[in-house]
Amino acid sequence: MSLFPGEFAVSITFTDTCMSVNPARARFLALWCVLLAAKAWLAARLPAFGDEAFYAQESRHLAWAYSDVPALTAWLARAGSELAGDGIFAIRLPFLLLGALLPWLVVRIAARWFGNEAGWQAGTLALLLPLAATAGVLALPDVPLLFAALLCVDAVARLLRDARDRVATLQLAFALALGALAHYRFAAVIVAGAAGLLMAPTGRDLLRRPAILAALAAGIAGWAPLLGWNLAHAGAGVAFQFVDRHPWQAQAAGLAWLPVQAVLLTPPLCVLLLATLARAWRQRHAAAHWALLAGTGAVATLGWGVLAFFADRERVSFHWPLAGWLLLTVAAPAVLAGWRPWVRRAVFGLAAIGTAALFAYAGLQTSPAARAELAATPAWADEFAGWDEAAAAVRAELAAMPAGSRVVADNFLLGAQLSLALGRDDIAVLPHPRNGKHGRAAQLALWDLATPGRSGWGEVSVLLVVEDTARPLKDRLRGYDALCARTGLAAPPRIVAVDRGRKRFLLWSLPAGPAATDGAPGAGAAAGCRLPALAWIDAPAPGSAVGGRLAVEGWAWRPGERLAAVEVLIDGVPVARADYGNPRPDVLAYWGRGDAGEDPGVGFRAELDTAVLAPGRYWLGLRLHGGDGRIEDWPEQVLRIER
Incomplete structure (x- = not known):
């Protein structure tokens, strides 16, 4: 079955898998099969990751763009649900398949530039990049972003050989539009690609050809839905992604960027990829592909290192340079060939250990008992913890409440998780610092799921679900007072503690009727609210x-x-x-x-x-x-x- 057209077609057959005489290809195929099986198991067993649940919620409200991301992530999640039914595995399935194709794209590009043997070796290195190895386990926008980025590089690689290649031109247009629909961060991929093209004379020639300019125009058109959404909503998405979430002031924490990347890549592989970037820079005048690698690789890796001194440190960002590292694996075998055999073995061996460790860590998150044991350590994963227990408690409480009772969550993440678990799209969300901090407040308002409190619920009983530990301890009393003012908490809450109490949920069953408080600051106790300790x-x-x-x-x-x-x-x-x-x-x-x-x-x-x-x-x-x-x-x- 041919996966890609063109002068280097990669085929998987029974003979390839079981009777291959090419050791490099056999290693790649065996590793690819093992990792795909492991990823499928994790995708079926892992609880829904925090943001995943919100993307799943977006997939039930299809649109051309959303407040946090463009449309593609939601569309893929919806496609998975339509094809494979309900459940988190169905949502993850399209991402799992796209993630499985990433190393094949690396093989294809590397084989074109450095030969088939180097192609299989490059693919193996891509499989052993720990973060790339797990790509597709979760339904996250980084997967289509990486796929689109490598499709762009593959198309440009073909165009550098034959600028009149129509298929490659169409592929470039498609990949650029796909990336625009994947994430705002694809803009950085475009900047990196432009830097690579401008470094090569043939690349600069490509930018003068009408067909290539038309492909670029088609790619730019892919940003139209996102632009339209921002124009209609006062630039809320752009403001969050590029202004609000970043301090834009120099911070010493940026010094940790390279050590963190070295740990995530494994140190020997990190050294190899940096050496590959250095060689690309030295040989940028020797061949167009080295120039492309030098410009694109530098911006897509070290560029993020520079940005780390000024960008968001509160949210996960260590995965941002992954597209650049994947690109550098394309040429890494050419550099590795000049190293001593024991060093080559160390690169592959330690990368394999790092990948296995990441899979093992992800496997621990599938076990509630294992997560509980990690509760007192930095390895505890908040985003996977407690959602099943919270949903079970909500089901039990609703069973004892009048039919038609509403469910209200105190923040968007809890609301999305309950929406996914309960199959309900009517879970309202109260104002919470987390909603704006993660760029979701505007989207909740668009769905008419943002609620100010009891005044917006009507004469209906409500189950209020609060993720107590979503606020730092120092802010909880203020949060309780705000809840009291908005909802009235005359009854004591049911408390659901998960992972030794590292995560706690409070459930208040509120009878139909108006709120009993006046909303005065610090009025919780005075207004008769029954607050937790x-x-x-x-x-x-x-x-x-x-x-x-x-x-x-x-x-x-x-x-x-x-x-x-x-x-x-x-x-x-x-x-x-x-x-x-x-x-x-x-x-x-x-x-x-x-x-x-x-x-x-x-x-x-x-x-x-x-x-x-x-x-x-x-x-x-x-x-x-x-x-x-x-x-x-x-x-x-x-x-x-x-x-």
Whole structure:
């Protein structure tokens, strides 16, 4: 079955797979098959990633553009749903297939420039780029962006040989339009490609040909839907992608860009790709393809390194240079051929280890038990955690509520996850800092899913679902007060704690009727809202290694109510009742309640004899008992017992 037309057609047959006499091709095919199977398994098992759920929501509201991305991601997700039915795997299927084609494009381009043997080696290197190896597991816009970028390079490579190649010209036009529909960041790919073409005389000649200019015009037309959306909505998408999310001030954190990339690529492979870029620069006058690689590769990799000093550091951005690294794998075998055999083996071997480690880490995210064990570490993945548990709790609560009850989420990410899990497109979303921070507020308003609160719900019962841990602890009381003002929280919430409490959801079942509060700042307790508790363990610090007698000290407080007792837990089992009620006026002052007349006796202290515990790792937690009988477990932290 031929995958690509042209002078280098890659074919997969039974003979190729099982009886190939070309070791490089056999290695590539075997690795490609193994990784595709592993990716399919992950795509079927991983919970929906945060942004994925919103793209799935967009796929149920088809449009030419959205507030966060152009249309292609939603269209692909919708195509998967139409072809394969409901479920996250169906949504991911088109992305999985596109991701599987990326290494074949690398093989095709490299074989044209450096020969078939180098092509298979380049494809193997592309498969061993950890981030590229996992491309397609998640339904994210980077997959069609990478596909479009490599299609562009492939078309230009053919045009550098024959400027009259009509098929290549049409492919270039298609790829440029496809990239425009994939993501705003494809603009950087265009800049990188232009830099590469301008470095080669034949490339500059191409830019003078009417047919190529027509192809470029077709590519520019691909941006029309995005331009139209921004013109109709005061430039909200452009403002978010290029202005609001970036500080545009020099930040020292940019120094971490290259070390992070080295870890993600594996250090030997990173050195190889940088050496390839250096060789392309030295040989840019020797051949058109080296000039193209030098200009395009430099902008698409090091250009992002420069931008790292000024761009967004709060959201994930380590994957942005991936298109540039993939392009450099095309010429990497030519550089690698001059290295010693043991160095070549180290490059492939360590890259394989890095790829296997990334797959293993992704595999851990498929297991709730494994995620819970990672809860106290930086390896814990917030975007995969808790959604299934939240959806199950919502189903249970709705079953006990009147028919026709509405579901309201406190932020867009939770709303999208519940929409995907419950198959509902009517889940409204309250104002939340996360909505604007991620560029989704405008889209929610367009779908008529943005709600100010009870005043917009009518006479209907509502299940309010709050992702408590979406706000930093320091901002939670302010968030509770805002919720009280918008919705009225007269009943206590049901609390769903996931991964040792690292993620918590609060569910309020609100009866039909108007809100009971006036929205005054800090009015939560005064308005009779039933708020969750706040607590903190001052000592021991998380991860502390202790032995002998251990003092556990801190504070615990439920706004507007006095706790009846605080228990200390080890691995979820009560081991001590704390001395509760010690004066801590500093706590109430911190939360702005120092003059509210509340009892400052919110401090606690308990002593444990750790000698009765075997050495090892434990989870230290608190159980908070309210005066009304409510019990709430506070998030746990790691404690290490030593002798």
